[in-house]
């Protein structure tokens with residue numbers, strides 16, 4: 001949740017980190033020419049030691065730049081736990097694998113709830129590209145879980161071979177670098193980042209892979225994009241799902257993120273795309289500033305995601321809003337139990353967070369959940385209330 005207001009200034013430490021990254025970007029552009037936007041975004045987010053997700057500055061939570069569902073309220077983890085328990089029971093047990101674990105909050109709350117439900121995964125694997133966040137996860141997990149649960153948690157550097165169980169990915173795909181394109185004189189051109197006259201600026205170039213992707217999009221949507229239309233797509237999607245599906249023998253994956261199905265993603269109303277930047281709970285549309293200290297993110301095209309998953313051999317189990325997913329899994333009953341016996345002040349605080357998570361105009365309908373499976377027929381109660389799969 002962020003407001004569009006003037007950007008807060010950088011601290012000395014932030015400015016120093018950003019300056020170093022800027023120098024590296026300028027040198028790369030001088031050496032190789034304008035940089036495709038996807039590479040620029042990747043380096044702003046993941047450049048070793050300096051990128052946004054690896055440089056050690058606070059990002060998630062009230063002291064950071066944005067707040068995520070598991071950071072906001074354990075109601076999210078509790079719903080995920082109930083869905084995971086159902087799948088684990090259906091397949092006779094297995095492991096959990098979390099992609100992009102952030103601070104480790106979801107891992108802590110999920111494991112505690114799974115224990116309460118009496119359905120423990122054999123292992124809880126965490127896979128995160130950020131070494132710095134991995135350390136934060138280790139600290140939180142060691143500090144907040146009893147030893148018998150800590151011992152189930154393992155950090156991995158890649159997909160888990162012969163994985164059997166439930167994988168979860170909350171706000172993973174919005175952190176994947178995107179390619180940006182713009183329609184100029186009727187043709188799709190790739191947005192690239194150049195450094196000229198002492199400042200970063202974007203330029204448009206021809207690119208075969210981008211033209212082919214956009215041509216396929218327009219053919220599917222049934223009409224050409226208007227002059228000046230600008231949007232994004234994620235080039236990593238297919239490869240990621242292929243690797244996941246190959247590593248999984250049996251189980252399911254639950255994906256939660258902001259975004260939409262394709263028609264709405266590329267609707268003429270969204271003619272400037274969804275790329276945006278977060279810094280200290282403010283939002284702006286300029287990725288060419290505050291390199292390494294502001295988050296750069298884009299909405300997820302859930303149709304592209306589902307196509308990639310299905311092409312890789314997974315089955316689509318359902319697609320719904322986060323609020324419907326959690327409600328189907330009993331979120332209201334759980335809330336009632338949670339607030340029973342609380343004093344008025346605490347009750348107000350707990351229900352306030354629940355509302356922020358669930359109300360449509362807050363996170364409830366801006367976040368969507370998609371489920372995919374392999375080799376099992378799990379009953380996914382999370383999609384029993386409403387399933388919008390046909391929209392994909």
Ligand SMILES: C[S@@+](CC[C@H](N)C(=O)[O-])C[C@H]1O[C@@H](n2cnc3c(N)ncnc32)[C@H](O)[C@@H]1O
Nearest residue numbers: 053068100101102127128129130170171172175
């Ligand atoms: C927006 S944060 C979300 C964190 C957490 N899931 C939450 O909801 O609070 C994105 C997370 O994904 C991680 N990440 C980005 N790309 C990744 C990848 N390819 N594989 C694993 N983790 C990745 C980042 O380091 C970060 O922890």
